[in-house]
Amino acid sequence: MEVFKNEPERLPVMAPATGVFAVPPEPEPPLIDVLVLDDSRFDAMQLQRECRSTDLPVRVSIATGIDEFRQMLQARRYHVVFIDYLLPDGDGLAAQEILRGGEKNGQSPVVMISGEARHDVAVEAIRRGCIDYKAKSDLTREALKGLILRALEEGSKIAEQTLRRALQAQREELVAAMREIVREELSRGTGHHDPGAETLRMLRSYGLVPDGGDRDWGDLTEDPAMQFIFRKH
Structure with missing residues (x-):
């Protein structure tokens, strides 16, 4: 899947004052906004590092509780949201309902994550519209890159349907x-x-x-x- 279109070839231009040829800087690719809800800051930071290692232009924000999660959903639109299932002030499914009820991110793709793989949680998460369920140990760089690209594709389909x-x-x-x-x-x-x-x-x-x-x-x-x-x- 092509995420960012290639720019046309940029030819060198001469700076008027110095006569030196210079190549115009390449435009920055649009950022992919990722939100992680996890009460374990260590796990959240690990996920943030792995996302940044995918070579995708990601910007990762972290929420460690439901209240902070709710505020961040109101502040920005996210391309993909990772939600930890086990939270001290609720569970991931309840957090997903909060996301679905919001105006900015009601259609944002969600990936449910957990410290251990649980079949019952996976089934319920998918039934409620998550694009996937993953154990945290499976969130490798390649797995995250695939999930982010898949979320972008899902988001494009939703925008087209809307x-x-x-x-x-x-x-x-x-x-x-x-x-x-x-x-x-x-x-x-x-x-x-x-x-x-x-x-x-x-x-x-x-x-x-x-x-x-x-x-x-x-x-x-x-x-x-x-x-x-x-x-x-």
Whole structure:
């Protein structure tokens, strides 16, 4: 999976004052924000070091308790969140519910981690939407790199689905508004012998309703299955 697109080749340019050729600095790649919730600062720091060793441009933040975790979720959007299952003020599943209820990170990919592998926790974590469950001993550099890249891919899919839903909602609102305008125009008429005839001709001219044929125009204004036809000019 390609995370960052290659920049076009940068040619040397001459500094005006010195006549010395210089290559413009490469732009910094966007940061991948990682949040770790673990009451063991030692374990959290170890995970932070392993994340930084992946050669990915990561920025790792650490929360050691639920209250701090909640504050950090409100402050920034994270690309992936690692949550320790065993916490002194709750468990990882409860922390995940806090994350899901937030505005910024409600859709952020979550990896549940634990000091020891537990099948029951793994099953429940996956059932609740975690992208994976890992024992801390399995969080090697390569494993973390794979998890981070997978989280980025999951986040991209979620963003695409969210955009599609938003566009569909906008279309439905537009069609509903147009139905209301057509309904009002047809009921009011335009002063001609055939009330609504001018309105229908106008709608046909814009490609909003099909040409020709007798039909019950009430279908267009009342039946949700009937869709407007948008003509491309």
